[in-house]
Amino acid sequence: MKYLNDSLISLQYIIEHECKEAKKVILVDKNTKQHCLPILINKIKALETAHIITIEPGEKSKNNYTVDYILRHLIDIGADKTTVFLSVGGGMVSDIGGFVSAIYYRGICHIEVPTTTMAMVDAAIGGKNGVNFNSLKNQIGTITKPFYTCCYLPFLKTLDDRNIANGAAEMIKLALVADKDLWNKMKTMTPLEIGQNEKLMEACIELKEAIVSEDFYDTEKRQILNFGHNFAHAIEAFAMSINFDIQHGEAVARGIYYETMLSKNILGFSNTQYDEVINYIQKHFVVSRTINQYLQLLDYLRFDKKNRFGTYRFTLLKEIGCPQTNVLVSEADIATLLLSLQTNINI
Numbered sequence: 001m002k003y004l005n006d007s008l009i010s011l012q013y014i015i016e017h018e019c020k021e022a023k024k025v026i027l028v029d030k031n032t033k034q035h036c037l038p039i040l041i042n043k044i045k046a047l048e049t050a051h052i053i054t055i056e057p058g059e060k061s062k063n064n065y066t067v068d069y070i071l072r073h074l075i076d077i078g079a080d081k082t083t084v085f086l087s088v089g090g091g092m093v094s095d096i097g098g099f100v101s102a103i104y105y106r107g108i109c110h111i112e113v114p115t116t117t118m119a120m121v122d123a124a125i126g127g128k129n130g131v132n133f134n135s136l137k138n139q140i141g142t143i144t145k146p147f148y149t150c151c152y153l154p155f156l157k158t159l160d161d162r163n164i165a166n167g168a169a170e171m172i173k174l175a176l177v178a179d180k181d182l183w184n185k186m187k188t189m190t191p192l193e194i195g196q197n198e199k200l201m202e203a204c205i206e207l208k209e210a211i212v213s214e215d216f217y218d219t220e221k222r223q224i225l226n227f228g229h230n231f232a233h234a235i236e237a238f239a240m241s242i243n244f245d246i247q248h249g250e251a252v253a254r255g256i257y258y259e260t261m262l263s264k265n266i267l268g269f270s271n272t273q274y275d276e277v278i279n280y281i282q283k284h285f286v287v288s289r290t291i292n293q294y295l296q297l298l299d300y301l302r303f304d305k306k307n308r309f310g311t312y313r314f315t316l317l318k319e320i321g322c323p324q325t326n327v328l329v330s331e332a333d334i335a336t337l338l339l340s341l342q343t344n345i346n347i
C-alpha cells in the first residue's frame with residue numbers, strides 16, 4: 001500500500017516547503033469539517049492558519065450558487081493567484097472545489113484531499129470538475145489537473161456503509177470496462193467488501209490514472225469510463241427534480257444495469273457475461289426494473305454530454321474488458337428497453 005500510505009507525507013512536504021508562503025484555503029462540507037479536517041490539521045500543523053470555507057453536504061450543494069458563495073469568500077479574504085486551495089471531502093466537494101480553483105484568477109493551485117471511497121477511486125483523479133446547472137448533471141465544468149491528490153485511507157473510518165458501497169459501484173464499472181481479471185475478483189465480493197479492500201482501491205486508482213494519462217481531455221480512450229453514465233446522470237437529474245435520495249454510485253449501478261441490457265441488444269454482449277453482470281447488480285444494488293417516467297428520463301438523456309448532432313451516444317460493452325465508445329443508440333432502442341421492464345417502482 002505504498003502509494004496510499006505515502007500520500008499524506010507528500011502532502012505535508014508540499015504544504016510545509018513548496019507552498020510555505022502561500023495563503024491556504026480549505027473547502028469542506030459540514031461532515032468533512034467535523035470528521036476529516038481535525039485529522040488533517042493534526043497531521044499538518046501548517047494548515048492550522050488556513051481559511052476554512054464550509055458548505056452544506058450533499059449533491060444539492062453542487063451548483064452555481066455555491067460557486068458564487070465560494071468565489072465571494074475568496075475575494076473577501078484576499079485570495080490571489082498564489083493561493084493554494086484544498087478540497088477536503090467527497091466527490092461533491094472535489095468537483096466544486098476543482099471548478100472554483102480552475103476559474104478563480106483563471107486558475108489557482110488545487111490540491112485534492114478525497115475523503116470518500118468514491119472520491120479516492122474516481123472523482124479526485126483525472127481533473128474533471130464541475131457543477132450541476134438548471135437540474136442537469138455536471139453541465140458546467142472544466143478538465144484541469146490538480147497539483148496533487150492525497151488519498152489518506154484513515155479518513156474512511158467515519159464513512160458509513162452506504163457511502164462505501166456507493167464508491168464500489170465506480171470500481172465495478174472500471175473493472176467491467178478495463179480489467180476482466182479485476183472483475184473476476186470483484187464478482188465474488190459484496191460492494192462493501194470491494195469498497196473496503198485497499199488492494200482493489202489501489203488497483204482502481206492506478207487503472208483510472210493510466211486511462212486518463214492516455215487521453216486527458218476525454219476525446220477518445222477516456223470515454224470508456226462513461227459506461228453506465230448516460231443513464232446514471234439522467235437518473236440523478238430526475239431524482240433531484242423529485243427530491244429522491246440517490247447517490248452517484250447508486251445511480252451508476254442502475255446505469256450499468258440498463259446499459260448492460262443495451263450492450264446485449266445492440267452489440268451482442270454474450271448471454272453468459274450478461275447474466276453475470278445483471279445478476280450481480282440485481283443482488284447487491286437496488287435496481288428498479290422499470291421506469292414509469294421513462295419519458296422524463298429520455299428528456300434528461302437528451303442532454304448527455306456524449307450526444308452529438310441530436311443522436312444518443314453510449315459507451316457499451318462488446319465483452320467484459322472490451323468496451324466500445326460512441327455507439328449510436330436510437331430513441332426507439334431506449335424506449336423499447338425501458339418499456340420492456342415492467343414493474344411500478346419509480347426510479
Ligand SMILES: NC(=O)c1ccc[n+]([C@@H]2O[C@H](COP(=O)([O-])OP(=O)(O)OC[C@H]3O[C@@H](n4cnc5c(N)ncnc54)[C@H](O)[C@@H]3O)[C@@H](O)[C@H]2O)c1
Nearest residue numbers: 031035057090091092115116118122123128155158159248
Ligand atoms: N469528477 C469526476 O470525475 C467524478 C467522478 C465520480 C463522481 N463524481 C461526483 O462525485 C459526487 C459524489 O461523490 P460522493 O459519493 O463522494 O458524495 P459526497 O461528496 O456527497 O459525500 C457523501 C456523503 O459523505 C459525507 N462524507 C464525506 N467524507 C466523509 C467521511 N470521511 N466521514 C464521514 N462522512 C463523510 C459527505 O458529507 C456526504 O454527506 C457526485 O457529484 C458525482 O457526480 C465526480
